[in-house]
Amino acid sequence: AQSVAQPEDQVNVAEGNPLTVKCTYSVSGNPYLFWYVQYPNRGLQFLLKYITGDNLVKGSYGFEAEFNKSQTSFHLKKPSALVSDSALYFCAARDYNFNKFYFGSGTKLNVKP
Amino acid sequence: DGGITQSPKYLFRKEGQNVTLSCEQNLNHDAMYWYRQDPGQGLRLIYYSQIVNDFQKGDIAEGYSVSREKKESFPLTVTSAQKNPTAFYLCAILAGGTGELFFGEGSRLTVL
Numbered sequence: 326a327q328s329v330a331q332p333e334d335q336v337n338v339a340e341g342n343p344l345t346v347k348c349t350y351s352v353s354g355n356p357y358l359f360w361y362v363q364y365p366n367r368g369l370q371f372l373l374k375y376i377t378g379d380n381l382v383k384g385s386y387g388f389e390a391e392f393n394k395s396q397t398s399f400h401l402k403k404p405s406a407l408v409s410d411s412a413l414y415f416c417a418a419r420d421y422n423f424n425k426f427y428f429g430s431g432t433k434l435n436v437k438p
Numbered sequence: 439d440g441g442i443t444q445s446p447k448y449l450f451r452k453e454g455q456n457v458t459l460s461c462e463q464n465l466n467h468d469a470m471y472w473y474r475q476d477p478g479q480g481l482r483l484i485y486y487s488q489i490v491n492d493f494q495k496g497d498i499a500e501g502y503s504v505s506r507e508k509k510e511s512f513p514l515t516v517t518s519a520q521k522n523p524t525a526f527y528l529c530a531i532l533a534g535g536t537g538e539l540f541f542g543e544g545s546r547l548t549v550l
Contacts, residue, residue: 334478359538368444368528368541369481415480417539424469424488424532426539430480 327352329418331429338406339437346401346432348416356418358399363413406436441465444529444542451549459514459545461529469532470512474525524549
C-alpha cells in the first residue's frame with residue numbers, strides 16, 4: 326500500500342536552534358513530494374516541493390527539505406527556528422499518474438523561546 | 439486559500455440531519471478534493487473530482503456524497519449515515535502539471 330510516514334508526533338526545539346522534521350514515503354514510481362504547514366483552525370499552506378533535480382529544495386519562510394532517494398526520505402529542515410514556526414507540519418507524496426496525494430499523520434513542532 | 443472559499447467556517451448539526459459544506463474556486467482548475475481531518479490522524483480523502491460531472495470515491499466515502507455540476511463548485515454533503523461526522527473538513531484544488539494542492543480554510547462540523 327502507498328503511504329507516507331512521519332515518525333515523530335511532536336518535535337521540540339529551542340528558538341535559534343536548527344530543526345528537522347522527518348518524513349519517509351512508500352509510493353511507487355518517482356512521486357512528487359511536498360511539505361505543508363497548518364496553523365490552528367486553518368487550511369494547509371504549501372511550503373515547498375520536490376519534483377526532480379537538486380536534492381536540496383528551498384521553500385517559503387526559510388525552510389528547506391532534503392530528498393534522499395535511496396532512503397525514500399524527504400526531511401524538512403530550517404537552520405534557525407523561530408517561535409512563530411510552531412505549527413503542525415504535513416509531508417505528502419503525489420502519485421502523478423492518478424493525481425492522488427498521500428499525507429503523513431503530521432508532526433507538531435514546538436519552538437520554545 | 440486565496441481563490442478557494444469554504445463555507446460555513448463553523449457548523450453545528452443535530453444527529454440525523456444532513457448538512458452540505460460549500461467549496462467554491464475561481465482559479466479555473468479542474469481537479470478538486472475533499473479531505474477529513476481528525477486529531478492525530480492526518481488527512482483522509484473523502485471524494486475527488488478530476489472534471490465536471492465526474493467524481494471518484496476516496497478512502498472514507500461512506501456517509502458522504504458530492505456533486506460536480508460546475509467547474510467552480512464541489513459541495514460535500516455529510517449525511518445522517520455518517521456515524522461520526524464531527525471533524526474538520528478541507529477542500530483543495532490541484533494546480534496543473536507538477537502542481538501542488540491549494541487548500542481552503544476549512545469547515546469545522548460539530549454534531550450535538
